[in-house]
Amino acid sequence: MKSINPATEEVLATYKEDDTGTVYAQLDTAREAFESWSERSVSSRERLLANVADVLRENIDKYAKQITIEVGKPLDQAVSEIEKCVWVCNYYSQHSSEYLQNEHIGTEPGAKTYVSYEPLGAILAIMPWNYPFWQVFRFAAPHITSGNVAILKHSPNVFGCAQAIEDIFEEAGYPDGVFTSVQVSVNQVSDIIEDDRVRAVTLTGSTRAGKEVATISGRELKPTVFELGGSDPFVVLDDAPVERAAEVGATARTQNAGQSCIAAKRFIVHETVFDEFLERLTTEFKALTIGDPTDVETDVGPLAREDLLETLHDQVMTSVDAGATLHLGGEPLDQSGYFYPPTILVDVPDETPAATEELFGPVATVFKVESEREALRIANDTQYGLGASVWTTNTDRGESVAQELEAGNVFVNQLVKSDPRVPFSGVKDSGYGTELSRHGIHEFVNKKTIWIEGQGE
Structure with missing residues (x-):
């Protein structure tokens, strides 16, 4: 699998596909990481996400250049992409505790009833090359902070960006296995989705890819969020x-x-x-x-x-x-x-x-x-x-x-854009599920009802 500079046609790097044993070991690490990560307080996870924003900001030119040489995006637009990643990390570092706090609901006299938002586990994120940092961070910022762990399957032509993102989470202080990038082809995706260690799937890509992943995920009864094509x-x-x-x-x-x-x-x-x-x-x-x-x-x-x-x-x-x-x-x-x-x-x-x-x-x-x-x-x-x-x-x-x-x-009177503060979703063949905002962070949590009554006299 090769990464090629689209402006010069120069081969930037050649990557070896992870074999089954390597992928299984990464899934094991992710599952083990989830056990302790999900027990952390939301405020602790928010502080680490703020660290990610700092790492991005401090290295903005380096990451923008990586986008430019792998995708061909003009440098100023690549800088804007990294700045938006900083924004989404700061947003969820400031609001996740609010969005994930228990929601109390009045029911019977004397009963304590509420909804608790609890993470699911390892989420497989199948991400595209066109916004190689933003698409990953708009997924990772809310869903890792809600207590899940992430497994990134990025496009082969931007594996350099994928490695950079994995390094960012490590530098920010995240435990091993909370964010993992796997170097696999589309041929291995179905096996990963079917693996019991993966609890949900999100994909940004073509409608065709969405339908294929939806078929596999549906058979496995795993939650999905899809942002697909558009015209x-x-x-x-x-x-x-x-x-x-x-x-x-x-x-x-x-x-x-x-x-x-x-x-x-x-x-x-x-x-x-x-x-x-x-x-x-x-x-x-x-x-x-x-x-x-x-x-x-x-x-x-x-x-x-x-x-x-x-x-x-x-x-x-x-x-x-x-x-x-x-x-x-x-x-x-x-x-x-x-x-x-x-x-x-x-x-x-x-x-x-x-x-x-x-x-x-x-x-x-x-x-x-x-x-x-x-x-x-x-x-x-x-x-x-x-x-x-x-x-x-x-x-x-x-x-x-x-x-x-x-x-x-x-x-x-404005162009269409994604914004961390408001929900982003599609209808028809453009997908389903919601990203960003309060609504997006609730896509990959168990909305658990808890009902408590005293024993009486």
Whole structure:
């Protein structure tokens, strides 16, 4: 298994897959660690999580560089990713005790009744490469602090990031086995899920992967949380602030080279502002600098792998062959690295990849609609339901539209983003379960009812 710099195609490292004996030993260590870790006070776990935030902050440039060389993310965006990891660690180091305290419920006179939130055990986290630190920390911060232990199965192209994260927890003072990274391929995942030492599973990745893991986990009756693919609509109504919408829309589509499940992908624009929006979006795209992700002037780096580049280009060309108009871009750069330029497709027919599939790269499909009702129809006409964005100068109207959009996260006059303070989830083929906030920390705990009555006289 290799890690390849997507900007230069240089092999950074080659990793040997952990054999079955090594994995079983790691699972044993995790189970043993859980016995004592789960007995610690929440405040003790909070203090260690604050240490993690300190380690991240003190080494932010080193970790950002690791992201950049393995994923191709522009350096300033990699720095922002680490800063967000600091934020989520600080958030749960300050609020976990509140979220996990016993919840008292009134029942019968003289009875003491409450809900106790108790950890489950070892949680397998199958994480993606596109946000190699953030996706891990938004899982680990709440669920380790709630008393569980974590087993990370990261993507092979970011094993360097996985090792760095494991080292961070060790440096912060965590006991051995509380956070463990395993170097395994997808072929070994089913065996790990089926192992009795693993009590729950979370996955961030494709819908296909989610369905496969859900099948295995369901057979084993193990709780799961899935954050899967997305084809987020970006709805621009007739009264939208067009200049601002185009500016934010360009960022929402091209940050991390468009490799984000919650990136704006389908721009659904009212006909009265369509021409102006398309012109402004085109201008914004043309102003973006694509190139070396270590250069501070770069806005768009390469795609993370060669196969991702090939898949994206095939989706674009198949859509064009079926009648879509290539308004901008559409051809991989003729140079080393997996670079694809910011691209815009218009006049996209139904049933083409650009209309129905997730395009994981800097490609915007722009649809013209005649009404708000048509915009909602197209926005909801998808198997996905992760995020959505609505643009209007009338916030009451925006809220009304937001309530009709079939998505787990809807933002009015803002791009879709995850925030530790509010829950994050998807519907339809975008997954289920909740991450972040008070709601997220309760996904992998036993909500135990305790009822106590005296014996009377």
